[in-house]
Amino acid sequence: MRGQQGGAARRALRGSVLAAAILVAAAPLGAQTYSFGTVRVEGNQLIETGTILSRLGIGRGETVTAGRLNDAAQALRASGLFETVEVIPQGSTLVVRVREWPTINRIAFEGNSVIRDEQLAAVVGSIERRVYSPTQAERDTAAIAEAYAAAGRVNAVVVPAIIRRPDNRVDLVFQIAEGGITEVERISFVGNRSFSDRRLRSVLQTRQAGLLRAIIRADTFVAERIEFDRQALVDFYRSRGFADARVTDVDVNLTRERDAYLITFSVEEGQRFQFGDVQVTSAIPEANPETFRQVVRVQPGQIYSPATIDADIARIEALALRQGIPFLRVEPRITRDPRGLLLNIEYALVPGERIFVERIDIEGNATTLDRVIRSQFRTAEGDPFNPREIRESAERIRALGYFSDAEVTARQGSNPDQVVIDVNVTEQPTGSLSFGANYSTDTGVSLVAQFAEENFLGRGQRLNFNLQWGQDNQLLTFRFAEPQFLNRDLVGALDFSYRTTQRAGTLYDTDTFRFSPSLTFPVSENGRLQTFYALEFTDITNVAEGTTDPDTGEVRGRASQLIFDEAAEGGEWTNALGYTYTWDSRRTNIDTPTNFTFRLGQEFGVGEDSTFIRSTGLASAETRVFGEDITLRASLEGGYLHYIDGASRVTDRFFLGSRTFRGFRRQGIGPRDAETDDALGGNAFAVLRLETEFPLGLPQEYGISGGAFVDYGSVWDVGDLRSLEPDDVLYNDFTPRAIAGVSLFWTTPIGPLRFNFTRPLMVEEQDRPQNFDITVSTRF
Missing domain, CATH: 3.10.20.310 (membrane protein fhac)
Known part of the structure; x- marks a missing residue:
C-alpha cells in the first residue's frame, strides 16, 4: 500500500516539473520580437517586389512579433496572387519565399456535345494568358453547371482540372459529364373548376415534354419561368372575371430518378364577376364627367377584366391632354355587390402631382x-x-x-x-438568313431562300428578301418598311414582286411584275388604313397550240380560244391607286375569348385600254366555348372586279385555291371552257367558311388537335367573252359549291401543320375536288 502511494507521488511530481518546463519555454517564444535590416523576396517572376513588400506591411528596422509575422504571411496568401507563401526570419534578414500562381496557357472543355465550346467560353471568367485563380475556376464551374441546368440538364457534373506546363504555365480543362435532359414530365393544377388543365397549360410558357423533345426546348425546367407562369395564370383568370383569383402555391419536385420535374399549381379561382354600375366623377372643375363618359367602353353586364379598365383610363387621359388638362389622373374605384356578383366602377378624375x-x-x-x-x-x-x-x-x-x-x-x-x-x-440579333422548302397541294414543292432584317442599320427599318423556286412557279419578293416615317406613327413601305408560272396546271405561261409604295396609319384604336400606288405588268405567253390526231383530226391539248384572244393583246401595264382598311379587335392586346376581324380593300386602276375597280372584303369572328377548350370560327370573304372600260384577263380574275375554298384544287371550280375544259377564273367570288377546333384527348404536349369545317361559295362571271359564245363557257353564273371535312392540326417546331380530309356536298361535273390537302413549311 505504501509502495503504491509512493509511486503516485512520484508521478505527480514529474507531471508538475514537465508543466513548469513547458510554461518556461513558451513564455519567451510568445514574447519574442524581431527587427530586420533586410527583407529579401524570392520566387516572384511577374509580380513586382515592391507590390509584395507593400502587401507584407513590414518595414526595415521595424520591431515585430512572431504573431505579426504570421499575420503578414496570411495577408499575402489572402491576396490570391500566390500558390504558396513562406516568411522565414534569418538573423537580421527576413526571407519572403513565394510561388506565383501559374499563367493559363489555354482553356479547354472536354465531354461536351450539347453545348458548344464557344457557348461555354462565353460564361467562363478565366482568361487565357492571365494568372490562374482557383477561386475563379470554381465560379466558372458553377456558371457552366448553371448553363447546363438552363438547358434542362440539372445532373450535369463539371470538374476543373489543371495540367502543368513548362515556364509556370497550366492548361485549365473543364471536364464535363452532361447527363440527360431533366424534362418537365407533368404540369398539373389543383383547385381549377372553370377551366381544364389543358386550357390552363396553354397559358403557361413552360411546356410538358412531348414527341419532339429533341427539338423543343420549352419543356425543360427554368426556375425564373415559374414566376412568370404564376403571374400569367393570375392574369388569365382575372381577364375572365375572376377578380380574386390567385395561385397559392407552386410545387416543383424532381422524380426519384432525378430525370424529370413534376410541377403543380394550386389555384383559388374565387367568384366570377361582371361590371355593374359604371360612373365618371370629377374633382377637377374644367373636366366635365359627361364628356369623359363618352370614351368609356366598359358596359354594365360585361365580364370584368382589368385590361378593359386600363384601356378606359388610357382613353380618358388622352382626352384630357387634348382638352388641355395635363395633370388629370384617373382613380378606378371599385365597390362590390357580392350578392349580384357585380363590381361597380367609378372613374374618379382627380388632380395629379405636377411632375x-x-x-x-x-x-x-x-x-x-x-x-x-x-x-x-x-x-x-x-x-x-x-x-x-x-x-x-x-x-x-x-x-x-x-x-x-x-x-x-x-x-x-x-x-x-x-x-x-x-x-x-x-x-439581340434581329437578322436571319434561312433556306428551306414549302409544300402545298396547290403549288407543290418549292425551295425557299429568305433574308430578313427587322432593325436595318439600327434604324428600326424592316428589310425582307424572299425567293421561291418550284417546278411550275418562281417568285421573287422584296419589301422595305420604315415604321416611323416622317417621325410619325406612319409606316412607309416599298414592295416589289416578280412571279412567273410555267404551265402550272394550265396550258399557258404568265409573267407578273408589281411595284407598290404604300403608307399605313391608325385611324382608331383597332383600325388601320393603308393607301398605296401600284405599277403592274402582266403578260400571257406560250399558249398551247395543241396537237392534231392524224386519224381523227381531233385537236388535243389546245388552250381555250379566250386565252388566245387575251394573249394576243400582249403584255399590259396598269397604274392603280388603292386602300385597305382593317379592323382587328386583338390590336388592343386584351386577351378575350371572342375576337373579330374586318378587312375592306379597293384598287382603282387604269391600263392602256382599260379602267377597273377591284374590291375585296373579309369579315371573321372567333370565340372559345366550353371552358375555352373548343374554338368556333366563321368567316365570309368575297371580291368583285368591275371593268368600266376594257375587259379582264385570266391574269386579273379570281381563282380559288385550297386556302380560300378547301376541298378543291387550285382552279378547281368556277367558269370553264366547255370545249377545252380550261379554268377561266371569275370577276366575282364569295366564300362562307364555318369551322371548329377541339381537343382529341391526346396528351397536350403532342400538339395535336382536331377540327371540322364546312365551306360554301363560288367564283363566277368571266366578263367579256371576246370571240366565245355564252354557251361556250360553263358555270359562268353563280353556281354554289359546298364541301365538308375534318382537320388534324399539329403544332411543330417547323410551324403549324394542317391536314384536311374533305368530302364534296355540292359539286359540278367539271370541278376538280380533292379529298386531302396538307400545308407544310420548313426551314433549315
Whole structure:
C-alpha cells in the first residue's frame, strides 16, 4: 500500500516539473520580437517586389512579433496572387519565399456535345494568358453547371482540372459529364373548376415534354419561368372575371430518378364577376364627367377584366391632354355587390402631382439609334409625367423584338418636381438568313431562300428578301418598311414582286411584275388604313397550240380560244391607286375569348385600254366555348372586279385555291371552257367558311388537335367573252359549291401543320375536288 502511494507521488511530481518546463519555454517564444535590416523576396517572376513588400506591411528596422509575422504571411496568401507563401526570419534578414500562381496557357472543355465550346467560353471568367485563380475556376464551374441546368440538364457534373506546363504555365480543362435532359414530365393544377388543365397549360410558357423533345426546348425546367407562369395564370383568370383569383402555391419536385420535374399549381379561382354600375366623377372643375363618359367602353353586364379598365383610363387621359388638362389622373374605384356578383366602377378624375419629365436617358444600345427607342414614348422632355404611359412605353420597346431585355425606370431629377426616365436595353440579333422548302397541294414543292432584317442599320427599318423556286412557279419578293416615317406613327413601305408560272396546271405561261409604295396609319384604336400606288405588268405567253390526231383530226391539248384572244393583246401595264382598311379587335392586346376581324380593300386602276375597280372584303369572328377548350370560327370573304372600260384577263380574275375554298384544287371550280375544259377564273367570288377546333384527348404536349369545317361559295362571271359564245363557257353564273371535312392540326417546331380530309356536298361535273390537302413549311 505504501509502495503504491509512493509511486503516485512520484508521478505527480514529474507531471508538475514537465508543466513548469513547458510554461518556461513558451513564455519567451510568445514574447519574442524581431527587427530586420533586410527583407529579401524570392520566387516572384511577374509580380513586382515592391507590390509584395507593400502587401507584407513590414518595414526595415521595424520591431515585430512572431504573431505579426504570421499575420503578414496570411495577408499575402489572402491576396490570391500566390500558390504558396513562406516568411522565414534569418538573423537580421527576413526571407519572403513565394510561388506565383501559374499563367493559363489555354482553356479547354472536354465531354461536351450539347453545348458548344464557344457557348461555354462565353460564361467562363478565366482568361487565357492571365494568372490562374482557383477561386475563379470554381465560379466558372458553377456558371457552366448553371448553363447546363438552363438547358434542362440539372445532373450535369463539371470538374476543373489543371495540367502543368513548362515556364509556370497550366492548361485549365473543364471536364464535363452532361447527363440527360431533366424534362418537365407533368404540369398539373389543383383547385381549377372553370377551366381544364389543358386550357390552363396553354397559358403557361413552360411546356410538358412531348414527341419532339429533341427539338423543343420549352419543356425543360427554368426556375425564373415559374414566376412568370404564376403571374400569367393570375392574369388569365382575372381577364375572365375572376377578380380574386390567385395561385397559392407552386410545387416543383424532381422524380426519384432525378430525370424529370413534376410541377403543380394550386389555384383559388374565387367568384366570377361582371361590371355593374359604371360612373365618371370629377374633382377637377374644367373636366366635365359627361364628356369623359363618352370614351368609356366598359358596359354594365360585361365580364370584368382589368385590361378593359386600363384601356378606359388610357382613353380618358388622352382626352384630357387634348382638352388641355395635363395633370388629370384617373382613380378606378371599385365597390362590390357580392350578392349580384357585380363590381361597380367609378372613374374618379382627380388632380395629379405636377411632375415633369426632365429627360430620357438611354443606355445599352450599341446598334439601335436613340430615336428608334424614343419613338416608342408618347412622352417627351418637358411633358407631364404619367407613370401609366411610361409602363406602356416599356412594353412597346420590348415588343419591338430588338432587345433581349429592356428596363424602363424613373428617378428624381434635378428638382423635386422633375423625373428622369432611364432606359437600359440589351440588344439581340434581329437578322436571319434561312433556306428551306414549302409544300402545298396547290403549288407543290418549292425551295425557299429568305433574308430578313427587322432593325436595318439600327434604324428600326424592316428589310425582307424572299425567293421561291418550284417546278411550275418562281417568285421573287422584296419589301422595305420604315415604321416611323416622317417621325410619325406612319409606316412607309416599298414592295416589289416578280412571279412567273410555267404551265402550272394550265396550258399557258404568265409573267407578273408589281411595284407598290404604300403608307399605313391608325385611324382608331383597332383600325388601320393603308393607301398605296401600284405599277403592274402582266403578260400571257406560250399558249398551247395543241396537237392534231392524224386519224381523227381531233385537236388535243389546245388552250381555250379566250386565252388566245387575251394573249394576243400582249403584255399590259396598269397604274392603280388603292386602300385597305382593317379592323382587328386583338390590336388592343386584351386577351378575350371572342375576337373579330374586318378587312375592306379597293384598287382603282387604269391600263392602256382599260379602267377597273377591284374590291375585296373579309369579315371573321372567333370565340372559345366550353371552358375555352373548343374554338368556333366563321368567316365570309368575297371580291368583285368591275371593268368600266376594257375587259379582264385570266391574269386579273379570281381563282380559288385550297386556302380560300378547301376541298378543291387550285382552279378547281368556277367558269370553264366547255370545249377545252380550261379554268377561266371569275370577276366575282364569295366564300362562307364555318369551322371548329377541339381537343382529341391526346396528351397536350403532342400538339395535336382536331377540327371540322364546312365551306360554301363560288367564283363566277368571266366578263367579256371576246370571240366565245355564252354557251361556250360553263358555270359562268353563280353556281354554289359546298364541301365538308375534318382537320388534324399539329403544332411543330417547323410551324403549324394542317391536314384536311374533305368530302364534296355540292359539286359540278367539271370541278376538280380533292379529298386531302396538307400545308407544310420548313426551314433549315
